[in-house]
Amino acid sequence: MADLYARESRSVSKMAHLRFFPQAVVGGSGAYLTGDDGRQLLDFAASWGAASLGHAHPALRDAVNRALSDQAGASYLSAANEPCVLLAEKLLSLVPERARGRVWFGHSGSDANETVARMVVAATGRPRILAFDGAYHGGTVGSMAVSGHPAQQGTRSADLTLVPYPNSYAASGPEAARDAALAHLEQLFATELPPEDIAAFFIEPIQSDGGMLVPPDGYFKAVEALCRKHGILLVSDEVKVGLGRTGRFNAFEHSGIEPDIVVFGKGLGGGLPISAVVGPEAIMNHAVAFSLQTVHGNPVCAAAALAVLETIDRDRLVENAERTGRVLQDTLRGLAARQPLIGDVRGRGLALGVELVADRSSREPASRQTALTAFRAFQLGLVIYYVGVRSNVLEFTPPLTLTENQALEGVAILEEALNDVAAGRVDQALIADFAGW
Numbered sequence: 001m002a003d004l005y006a007r008e009s010r011s012v013s014k015m016a017h018l019r020f021f022p023q024a025v026v027g028g029s030g031a032y033l034t035g036d037d038g039r040q041l042l043d044f045a046a047s048w049g050a051a052s053l054g055h056a057h058p059a060l061r062d063a064v065n066r067a068l069s070d071q072a073g074a075s076y077l078s079a080a081n082e083p084c085v086l087l088a089e090k091l092l093s094l095v096p097e098r099a100r101g102r103v104w105f106g107h108s109g110s111d112a113n114e115t116v117a118r119m120v121v122a123a124t125g126r127p128r129i130l131a132f133d134g135a136y137h138g139g140t141v142g143s144m145a146v147s148g149h150p151a152q153q154g155t156r157s158a159d160l161t162l163v164p165y166p167n168s169y170a171a172s173g174p175e176a177a178r179d180a181a182l183a184h185l186e187q188l189f190a191t192e193l194p195p196e197d198i199a200a201f202f203i204e205p206i207q208s209d210g211g212m213l214v215p216p217d218g219y220f221k222a223v224e225a226l227c228r229k230h231g232i233l234l235v236s237d238e239v240k241v242g243l244g245r246t247g248r249f250n251a252f253e254h255s256g257i258e259p260d261i262v263v264f265g266k267g268l269g270g271g272l273p274i275s276a277v278v279g280p281e282a283i284m285n286h287a288v289a290f291s292l293q294t295v296h297g298n299p300v301c302a303a304a305a306l307a308v309l310e311t312i313d314r315d316r317l318v319e320n321a322e323r324t325g326r327v328l329q330d331t332l333r334g335l336a337a338r339q340p341l342i343g344d345v346r347g348r349g350l351a352l353g354v355e356l357v358a359d360r361s362s363r364e365p366a367s368r369q370t371a372l373t374a375f376r377a378f379q380l381g382l383v384i385y386y387v388g389v390r391s392n393v394l395e396f397t398p399p400l401t402l403t404e405n406q407a408l409e410g411v412a413i414l415e416e417a418l419n420d421v422a423a424g425r426v427d428q429a430l431i432a433d434f435a436g437w
């Protein structure tokens, strides 16, 4: 359908829009999307990582077809169904011992984090939650309440305390970033925030929407020790960077920590809505009918998630994320040597960020150039979005099936886009309607 983008604006609300360019898609296969103008677009966003196996993966299609051809109801609220039980058993095998209790299923990272936020307070009797400045834990009232991303238009909980996420680039080095972030936390515990009031600390093992910040070595290990000392539950929000994307199955494994509660979403359903919380039995079984939505635990989405996990295993996609991610990151570093707009290249596996700066010594954010680069890349055939509390970090969350050739193809397009932006060849008026976030 030609003109899909313009037609959409006459019928669909823009309240959920987070647009960077006028993209309209009619199909897709593997790492490519088909535009309504017939163009093939290489997809480095994968719908914010949700399309973890790429588009139209046969394993996902077959699983969904099977689940729908003999449908075991539409919900797990009032009946057990096999895909949910199998999926719960599988997820329990994929988390550390201390989290290996029970699994709750939802539709999204938002409802999962909201459930955790309510559940940990109810189960521990402790009122307060800790999270990071710049953290994105969701877009519902209860998940925004425990988030710290400045683009959100919701209210934070009065019981939330936000602490700085260590930013190695801004602090000119990982040790300085780690020490400052830990000092802040310890100071807080010693003064206005009694640690025995805190139910849980929500962490992102890589802070993705906040700018794809990779924690310095030793930081989360120290956070874990503080949490254990004070009986604070450690919640790893793996929604965007978990499930193999970083080159390990769980992103927290890079930090050598064992969270009490693990939250999965986005890529879990490979594009279908499903999320999961995995944690200790005493917390996860705190009460019945505590957090439920009608088609939670539906067997179709659960079957899709099982197919995603089986495919990650069978096709060694964790190894692929590690290997292809290394090629992608090395190639981006090579590009950084030629293109002064790039201030930093960071990330793990296929969760990467490229921070654009107007000036490398002051690290002044190049927010406008970032928006123009995403727009220009789209014109040239690459889908990439940007994140960061200053809107200046290009985010790479391609399908876990990405090949090395596709990685190189994407960076070549990105280089052309950056060169065009740096040379002033991209009209600023193009981004007037695409504020992004």
Ligand SMILES: *Cc1c(COP(=O)(O)O)cnc(C)c1O
Pocket: 107, 108, 109, 110, 111, 113, 136, 137, 138, 139, 204, 208, 209, 237, 238, 239, 240, 241, 265, 266
């Ligand atoms: C996207 C995201 C969420 C929210 O997930 P939704 O599916 O959008 O509700 C939560 N946490 C992290 C880290 C995310 O990236």
